Amino acid sequence: MVVAAVCGAVIVFGNALVMGYAERKLAGHIMLRPGPMEVGPHGLYQLVIDGLKLMGKQLVIPKNADKPLFMLAPLLAFAPVFVPLLVIPFSDKIQGFDLDVGLLLILAFASINVLAILIGGWSSNNKYSLFGAIRSVAQNVAYEIPMLLSLLAIIFMTNSFSLKEIAAAQSPVWFVIIQPLAFLIYIVAMVAETNRAPFDLPEAESELTAGFHTEYSGMSFSLFVLGEYANMFIVCSVATVFFLGGDSGIPLPYFEYSGIIWFLMKVYALMFFLVWIRWTYPRTRFDQLMNFCWKYLIPFSLVNLLITVVMVKLL
Amino acid sequence: MSMNVEVLEDDKHHRYVLNMGPQHPSTHGVLRVLLELEGEYAMNLLPVLGYGHRCHEKIAEFKPAKSFMPNTARMDYLGALIYNHGFAQLLERACGIEVPERVEYIRVITSELNRIQSHLLWYGAYLLDLGAFTPIMYAFDDREHILDILEDVTGSRLTYCYFRVGGVSKDIDDKFVTSTRAFVKRLRGRFPMYEDLVNGNVILQNRLIDIGELTPQTCARYGVTGPLLRGTGVAYDIRRAEPYSIYSKFDFEIPTETKGDCMASFLVRFRELEQSLRIIEQALDSLPEGPIMAAKVPKKLKIPAGDYNSSVEAPRGELSYYLVSDGSDVPYRLKVRTPSYSNLSIVPEVCQGMLISDVVSAMGSLDLVIPEIDR
Numbered sequence: 001m002v003v004a005a006v007c008g009a010v011i012v013f014g015n016a017l018v019m020g021y022a023e024r025k026l027a028g029h030i031m032l033r034p035g036p037m038e039v040g041p042h043g044l045y046q047l048v049i050d051g052l053k054l055m056g057k058q059l060v061i062p063k064n065a066d067k068p069l070f071m072l073a074p075l076l077a078f079a080p081v082f083v084p085l086l087v088i089p090f091s092d093k094i095q096g097f098d099l100d101v102g103l104l105l106i107l108a109f110a111s112i113n114v115l116a117i118l119i120g121g122w123s124s125n126n127k128y129s130l131f132g133a134i135r136s137v138a139q140n141v142a143y144e145i146p147m148l149l150s151l152l153a154i155i156f157m158t159n160s161f162s163l164k165e166i167a168a169a170q171s172p173v174w175f176v177i178i179q180p181l182a183f184l185i186y187i188v189a190m191v192a193e194t195n196r197a198p199f200d201l202p203e204a205e206s207e208l209t210a211g212f213h214t215e216y217s218g219m220s221f222s223l224f225v226l227g228e229y230a231n232m233f234i235v236c237s238v239a240t241v242f243f244l245g246g247d248s249g250i251p252l253p254y255f256e257y258s259g260i261i262w263f264l265m266k267v268y269a270l271m272f273f274l275v276w277i278r279w280t281y282p283r284t285r286f287d288q289l290m291n292f293c294w295k296y297l298i299p300f301s302l303v304n305l306l307i308t309v310v311m312v313k314l315l
Numbered sequence: 316m317s318m319n320v321e322v323l324e325d326d327k328h329h330r331y332v333l334n335m336g337p338q339h340p341s342t343h344g345v346l347r348v349l350l351e352l353e354g355e356y357a358m359n360l361l362p363v364l365g366y367g368h369r370c371h372e373k374i375a376e377f378k379p380a381k382s383f384m385p386n387t388a389r390m391d392y393l394g395a396l397i398y399n400h401g402f403a404q405l406l407e408r409a410c411g412i413e414v415p416e417r418v419e420y421i422r423v424i425t426s427e428l429n430r431i432q433s434h435l436l437w438y439g440a441y442l443l444d445l446g447a448f449t450p451i452m453y454a455f456d457d458r459e460h461i462l463d464i465l466e467d468v469t470g471s472r473l474t475y476c477y478f479r480v481g482g483v484s485k486d487i488d489d490k491f492v493t494s495t496r497a498f499v500k501r502l503r504g505r506f507p508m509y510e511d512l513v514n515g516n517v518i519l520q521n522r523l524i525d526i527g528e529l530t531p532q533t534c535a536r537y538g539v540t541g542p543l544l545r546g547t548g549v550a551y552d553i554r555r556a557e558p559y560s561i562y563s564k565f566d567f568e569i570p571t572e573t574k575g576d577c578m579a580s581f582l583v584r585f586r587e588l589e590q591s592l593r594i595i596e597q598a599l600d601s602l603p604e605g606p607i608m609a610a611k612v613p614k615k616l617k618i619p620a621g622d623y624n625s626s627v628e629a630p631r632g633e634l635s636y637y638l639v640s641d642g643s644d645v646p647y648r649l650k651v652r653t654p655s656y657s658n659l660s661i662v663p664e665v666c667q668g669m670l671i672s673d674v675v676s677a678m679g680s681l682d683l684v685i686p687e688i689d690r
Contacts, residue, residue, distance in 0.1 A: 027448075030449055031448070031449050031452035031453075032452050032453065032456055033452060127331070127333050128333075131355065131671075197446060197448075198446065198518055200446070204446060204672070207341065207671050207672050207675050208671075209339060209340060279448055279449050280447075280449060280512075281446075281447060281516065281518055282442060282445040282446045282447035282516065282518050282519050282522060283445060283446025283447070283518070283522075283672075284518050284521065284522070285521065285522055285670065285672045285673070286355065286670065286672060287670065288521055
């Protein structure tokens with residue numbers, strides 16, 4: 001248990017460091033600039049310095065904010081991300097627990113994030129924050145449905161909620177080939193769930209300055225960022241387990257353990273995709289985002305589910 | 316599409332006022348807009364001006380007209396040369412000064428470069444408003460070339476004071492000509508990239524089409540000019556409507572669209588880049604030799620008593636100077652009609668009932684330069 005918790009912490013912070021650096025570098029190169037260059041070779045220590053700066057900063061609490069809730073929100077955004085990491089099968093042998101209801105655990109804990117954003121936005125007592133919070137709740141609740149429905153198609157095929165079994169079930173062909181529509185729907189829902197551009201409406205800065213975290217500073221702000229990166233890691237891991245064959249790949253020695261290399265490569269390829277679209281596309285409008293979910297994603301995922309169920313029954 | 320939401324007059328507590336600006340990422344400067352919101356719909360908008368007011372028109376009444384030239388550049392920092400052009404032309408008309416032909420060519424070339432520069436900045440900043448972070452870097456990459464070219468000849472990069480009454484301060488050289496030609500070629504080569512990556516994007520089209528629709532009548536009522544007016548199908552461009560300088564010599568089109576929405580003005584501005592390039596090319600091809608200053612421009616420029624007007628096409632619309640002189644070298648009154656001020660005035664009417672996101676895209680399509688409003 002302790003080992004698992006420590007590993008979780010290492011993954012969360014390590015991932016935030018890697019992604020923080022990679023995102024800034026990638027954004028830089030996409031935008032014709034070098035990205036961080038000053039601190040260390042190619043700005044490698046930039047994230048460390050930034051972390052120190054954020055830790056050293058004063059935590060400003062607005063005068064009329066609801067103090068306990070204001071302090072609770074970042075913790076609530078950050079703390080639950082450890083739990084889903086426990087059930088993710090990084091390789092055959094590297095997994096905290098192989099729960100029978102692994103997927104449900106992940107979805108349950110990932111959705112606590114919405115609550116954190118709502119509390120943060122509400123307690124800041126700022127109009128922009130409130131708008132961000134309202135948008136975030138509507139968006140996350142709506143996009144959880146197609147996300148779950150697309151995953152449910154896989155569940156029907158494998159007859160299991162256990163992530164290990166689902167990953168193992170893809171040994172000849174990955175589910176991305178059998179279920180391309182479910183994969184597409186999941187990817188879109190995944191971007192919306194993690195509040196990333198082009199669906200970053202809760203923090204749309206040209207409209208809402210910084211959205212729900214307008215009033216947050218220092219470490220309380222960075223906890224939100226850490227939570228966001230960890231959530232990205234989790235949803236990408238789920239995509240890897242469900243659609244990209246988990247740790248499968250060209251066999252390496254000690255495969256039970258070294259499968260993690262394949263796993264992480266797939267996860268970071270998806271993360272790269274997230275970063276890439278963030279720095280490429282403009283932001284959608286809120287009603288368009290919701291329309292897209294209710295009018296296209298949910299009906300399509302239901303049809304996909306229906307077809308899957310019929311096929312599973314027939315074959 | 317601007318939504319028609321029923322106004323709940325009797326139910327005021329459903330509304331609250333959001334203070335957008337003076338510090339806000341999408342107001343580009345110190346514009347403040349009060350939004351009366353119902354949910355995310357802006358039911359009433361009230362632009363609040365005056366945060367950057369510097370009394371330029373009053374300053375003009377206290378110093379010799381010739382030395383007002385630097386002030387014109389500070390009104391619209393993105394169209395400084397065009398503002399220079401209007402003012403130089405005003406005094407030349409008032410005093411009857413004939414400008415050498417080479418000067419007119421230099422003025423046209425640099426003004427058009429300035430216009431491209433302004434449009435490129437708008438292009439990047441507008442997309443930034445819409446949440447696309449990257450295009451501004453590409454637009455600035457192109458814009459940087461113009462700034463370098465103009466820096467070499469004018470000495471400054473943004474608030475140029477290059478034109479003089481009767482001429483320009485410095486002649487252009489071969490380096491200017493070659494680097495301008497190189498730039499024209501480069502920007503032409505970049506257009507397909509902009510079109511592929513940005514203009515055809517579905518998200519962008521969803522954000523712009525049917526938003527903030529204008530009609531020629533609305534534009535006429537508020538005095539809206541420039542790309543916004545041309546987006547409604549009226550091909551009104553001072554360069555063509557009442558040709559000044561030597562614009563009548565060049566072959567260029569006035570791009571128009573018919574719909575009048577944000578996408579229309581977006582496309583009009585984008586196509587104007589190409590037209591400006593065409594003008595520059597033609598002017599460079601037929602650039603004559605000659606002096607860069609009119610022969611007799613007195614040190615103390617006495618303006619004959621009377622009223623004078625000069626209009627030019629600024630990047631954002633019609634710019635007019637109106638000068639009343641009492642016969643001395645200091646204007647009695649100088650009125651500047653800046654395009655952004657009139658263009659901003661449509662916001663309360665056009666943006667009523669819009670979502671906040673649409674207010675941002677509608678205001679972005681006005682291409683506001685705040686110092687020009689608060690001059």
